[in-house]
Amino acid sequence: MANDTKERILEAALEMFSQNGYAGTNIRELSASLGLVKSGVYKHYESKEAIWNALLDQMIAYYGERFGSPERLPPVPESLEALTRLTMRMVNVTVHDEKIAMTRKVLTLEQFRDPRARELATKHFLTGLTDMFTRIFTGMMEKGLLRKDDPAMLAFAYTAPISALIHLCDREPEKTDEAMAQIEAFSRHFTGVYGEAGHEQ
Amino acid sequence: MANDTKERILEAALEMFSQNGYAGTNIRELSASLGLVKSGVYKHYESKEAIWNALLDQMIAYYGERFGSPERLPPVPESLEALTRLTMRMVNVTVHDEKIAMTRKVLTLEQFRDPRARELATKHFLTGLTDMFTRIFTGMMEKGLLRKDDPAMLAFAYTAPISALIHLCDREPEKTDEAMAQIEAFSRHFTGVYGEAGHEQ
């Protein structure tokens, strides 16, 4: 009950910070969106900055348990087509899950202000995906599905364009469908180029 | 003389907005950084928002004259190696030119708040580069330097990873050298994959 409100404050903070940024958010509005009055919030957090830090803690912990452990890796796809399907599933979740999308936005807005946000932003936008697909591509090369090459380079070449289109979805949500289609087209193009002969045209 | 201050206000605004965002910037500090007092600024702009809009106007105009016209296109590289060199030249300018870097940061911070910033952000981060390299790659395919393929798809696959690393430089400037090296490595990998046989190993 007590903890519930504390949690809800973080949810509201995520929403407001992701829309207006830290500096553009005020406690009055935040409290009001929870049906509280301003001072009620201070029963749970001692300051606006404390809310921000708690939210960051949560985002970092969430990222860690979701993407941090290598054993949480999706199974290596059995075919090039399966790689595209896996990709589209992951992208769909990442784009349409409100919480994840808001997390990306917050990190985008606060990356220059807070060192921890900066670090997490790099993981979210770059190294996290690349590391993950480095492992996947290593597995696919061992299975003979992908031509032998530097898996880290391939992972970077594969995930960075996808990440760019995810950012586009965050920025211009009305282009989401278009961006999804482009991701799929890109994935097929990629498998066409790097796939081991016999699996594509 | 009069116009000079008006210009200097925009320069200071670009600097402060790029560091603290629009909401996190105050006119007092901005004025002080120019050796003025707050009210002096209001002799040139009627409000903080007017400064923002003038800055955006300038950024949009600057982008238009620099990247908007197709005749401003760099010459089509004569070899795969020349493509990498051209790329590195362009990236170096884009990363190390303070004004361009600050423009990117501002667009990053304000893309969710201002529709014009949003639009310009997409050009800066995605479509601008892609369009430019679509033309370049078309020319290189005609010259037989690149294997025939969808030039827009190739341009996207080429520019998006580079763009991701430019963002990394903005976020973590201490990684600039590393990022530059990675861009070059990526470019060579790309030409290795898409280059017409005879130009690489």
Next chain:
DNA sequence: TTGACAAGTGACCTTACGTTCACTATAATG
């Protein structure tokens, strides 16, 4: 020389923000 105007100053106004605090209602605890 004078008048007009542009650039800049400093005091002031209003508002909104983050934060505090004395107080109340509620619910669990001994």
Next chain:
DNA sequence: CATTATAGTGAACGTAAGGTCACTTGTCAA
């Protein structure tokens, strides 16, 4: 039942922000 902790209220405080205005200073044209 009395007590104590918890969650929430509403008024108040200090401050910093955006903005205004009467005034001064310097420049240039008539």
